[in-house]
Amino acid sequence: MQYSKSTDYALHALLHLGQSDRHNNVGIKELSVTLGVSESYLSKIMSKLRQDGIVRAVPGVNGGYELARPAEEITFLDVIQVIEGRQHLFECSNSNSQQHQLLAEAGDVPQEHERPKKIGCLVEKVMDGAEQHLHQYLREHTIQWVMDEAFKRCNHEVNKK
Amino acid sequence: MQYSKSTDYALHALLHLGQSDRHNNVGIKELSVTLGVSESYLSKIMSKLRQDGIVRAVPGVNGGYELARPAEEITFLDVIQVIEGRQHLFECSNSNSQQHQLLAEAGDVPQEHERPKKIGCLVEKVMDGAEQHLHQYLREHTIQWVMDEAFKRCNHEVNKK
């Protein structure tokens, strides 16, 4: 269970756009050279980012990509969800199995007018909780955060001299 | 990006072992019927859990599986790592690309005796932080926690009557 390379490419591409001098969009060629990945493949990824309103794209001569909104408003979670999809980290495959009947058995009120019970898998509940924590952290970190952090490190390095 | 079905099966199987009357191990047949999955496949999963010391297995007549330690000492993280492996959630595929050189460029001290710099990808750093939060939550939730929660719900249901 790992995030795909596409997510890697997407995040690094956005960082590059964030650093490039503003009002100058960056072509797919420059991006692909910088990241070390083919233009064809990177195009697909950038296209997804555009469809989701993370970047803007202009075709034609001197075209390219630029961030569609400020880097501090692009979170890691935004990017990950565009690339990886919005499915949950975990889905119980048999919510109506014997397993779950047993879990609810003791306090069960049998057939109190046929309602489907809607118990909800407790395993899933834990996993959903974990996912919420993961997402919260990813929401708190933006493209801008990485650039700021890099800048701070540079200063620190300079001061050491 | 999703946890596999095997993780699902493993967690539910352990719950079953946790609930079954103690000092009685449970055969693969009973487990497979309860979870609604084939014996063959579930065997593979149980075997992994055994190799990692989560469950014990005894062959022969009246054999089967039982928890190798108390249910409150089996965390979700334990189980997930056995099934999914211990690889990181994210690995930067090009830590020495031009991208990272640029990030470190401004404050760079060129060739101060050829050390490889060991910068470390900041994207990876964020992702590792996220992973730590995820793991912390999964460490705090055990098989026993789920059983306790199920018990509490039963009582609540009974009290409502």
Add this chain to the structure above:
DNA sequence: TAAATATGGACCCATGATGTCCATGATAAA
């Protein structure tokens, strides 16, 4: 118009998840 650029569809390949089948080995009951 021509060159540069993004877009999207069709396709390919390797890998891993999911699952089956079978031979083997260990154990307890008869």
Add this chain to the structure above:
DNA sequence: TTTATCATGGACATCATGGGTCCATATTTA
């Protein structure tokens, strides 16, 4: 000791997905 029961592990089979290429098309600027 024999036999039925049970776990183990290897060899496959199948299918979905990630990762990637190639090409035809549309759009824009010089």
